[in-house]
Amino acid sequence: MxxxxxxxxxxxxxxxxxxxxxxxxxxxxxxxxxxxxxxxxxxxxxxxxxxxxxxxxxxxxxxxxxxxxxxxxxxxxxxxxxxxxxxxxxxxxxxxxxxxxxxxxxxxxxxxxxxxxxxxxxxxxxxxxxxxxxxxxxxxxxxxxxxxxxxxxxxxxxxxxxxxxxxxxxxxxxxxxDVIGVELGGALKNIIALGAGLAEGLGLGDNTRAALMTRGLAEITRLGVALGASPLTFSGLAGIGDLIVTCTSEHSRNHRAGRLLAKGLPLPEVLDTIGMAVEGVNATFAAKQLAEACGVEMPITHAIARVLMGEISPSEGIELLMTRDKNHEMEVIGAQPLTAEFRLP
The missing domain is CATH 3.40.50.720 (NAD(P)-binding Rossmann-like Domain)
Incomplete structure (x- = not known):
């Protein structure tokens, strides 16, 4: 074959x-x-x-x-x-x-x-x-x-x-x-990996990274459900599994890009330095537009988009996230089915 x-x-x-x-x-x-x-x-x-x-x-x-x-x-x-x-x-x-x-x-x-x-x-x-x-x-x-x-x-x-x-x-x-959930999990986790790299580049610790990963997963799930995915998919390999490895590994290009951005390098220079595709950049802008179209709240994604566009510094992005209005942790993510069935034989 x-x-x-x-x-x-x-x-x-x-x-x-x-x-x-x-x-x-x-x-x-x-x-x-x-x-x-x-x-x-x-x-x-x-x-x-x-x-x-x-x-x-x-x-x-x-x-x-x-x-x-x-x-x-x-x-x-x-x-x-x-x-x-x-x-x-x-x-x-x-x-x-x-x-x-x-x-x-x-x-x-x-x-x-x-x-x-x-x-x-x-x-x-x-x-x-x-x-x-x-x-x-x-x-x-x-x-x-x-x-x-x-x-x-x-x-x-x-x-x-x-x-x-x-x-x-x-x-x-x-x-x-759940094709939708698996694809979205793989694409959206790169955004959170950029954020984790930014935090590490700023010298922040494990608490910050854990917060970004956990709240990032909430954002991924909200958008995923709005686009037709099963919420359970994001607790599996294509969701939290891929999120963990991309936010913590030395092999992650998105994490590395975040670290370089935190050190003050402009985005074009970051991309040239890495020399391979950093999918989280395009994914950030795509997710921002999708979230706005669906009416889904994605504060981490929006903050990272502003950093990538040079509107705010990485430290200002962290400050924006930490000073948001108080909220509940467990948001309602929609009345979607908990399992996805194969539609074709």
Whole structure:
């Protein structure tokens, strides 16, 4: 069985490695010639995953048509800003190809979840589409450290096919029906990770980080429920699990970006310094607009948006959050079902 991965960044490479370890013939589409050479000649991707050894069953090409030829499983692992550029390729796919997207962000300017955008742009893709998400830093996955993720789809059959494709004794995959919740959890936690990095960069402690994570999860859940997700999803791997790892890990680009912003670097310089996608930036602006459209209160997100736009300093953002009007902790988050059922066979 042949798999194709669109995107040779850290996450795409790690997912390709998991598939190769599981017996798949995997081709990664990469834009950079040096990445192709490194993967094929040395079984490494030093640009995005320095020091990690890749399986020999993994190869890379620069020609997307070559990568897609004869594939049975396609993994979309490009940054959210590049998703739209993959549309010509996706429209050429055979309608039997299973599509898994691993993008933790929104397609702008419409602020759509990636699966919603794909369903709008590619006729019939919903019946063979899944999203994979959860607490899973590529740097640890590629070193085969035990990791658990969730595969979500409207179809139980599709979710279980993805589970079978990726499941190893070091990469455990659970299935889920709540595509909306899984996608939103993966995208919105990056905003809170920016906030956690800002707090650390200001020299604040564990109390502050715990407060940001807990109240951040409340914001994520409020918006998620307003957009049709199950609140229980946010207590699982794609919710609190991914939130914890992204807000606390040295591998988190969003956390690192927050630390650099707190030290006074302007946003363009922060992004240049990191050199890879920092999904929390676009996610912050997308979530702010979605929350305003839905009438959902997201004070942490709004404060971080103002910091990113240079309207206030990070310390002023903390002050705004700490001096808000008093409130109850347990907000009503809506009368949504507690479980999500698979809609497709």
């Amino acid at each position: 042949k798999a194709c991965v669109l995107g040779a960044g850290s996450w795409g490479t790690a997912l390709g490695a998991v598939l190769a370890w599981n017996g798949w013939d995997v081709t990664i589409w990469a834009r950079r010639a040096e990445v192709v050479e490194d993967v094929n000649a040395h079984h490494r991707n030093e640009r995005y995953l320095p020091g990690a050894a890749l399986p020999t069953g993994l190869r890379a090409v620069r020609d997307a048509e070559e990568a897609l030829a004869g594939c049975h499983l396609l993994v979309v692992a490009v940054p959210s800003a590049a998703v739209a550029a993959t549309l010509p390729l996706l429209r050429k796919l055979d309608d039997r190809v299973l599509v898994v997207h691993a993008v933790k962000g929104f397609v702008r300017p419409d602020n759509l979840r990636v699966s919603a955008w794909l369903e709008r742009e590619v006729c019939g893709i919903e019946r063979r589409l899944a999203v994979i998400s959860g607490p899973s830093h590529a740097e640890e996955v590629v070193r085969q450290m035990p990791t658990t993720v969730v595969a979500a789809s409207a179809s139980r059959h599709v979710a279980e096919r993805v589970q079978d494709a990726f499941m190893t004794d070091r990469f455990r995959v659970y299935t889920q029906a």
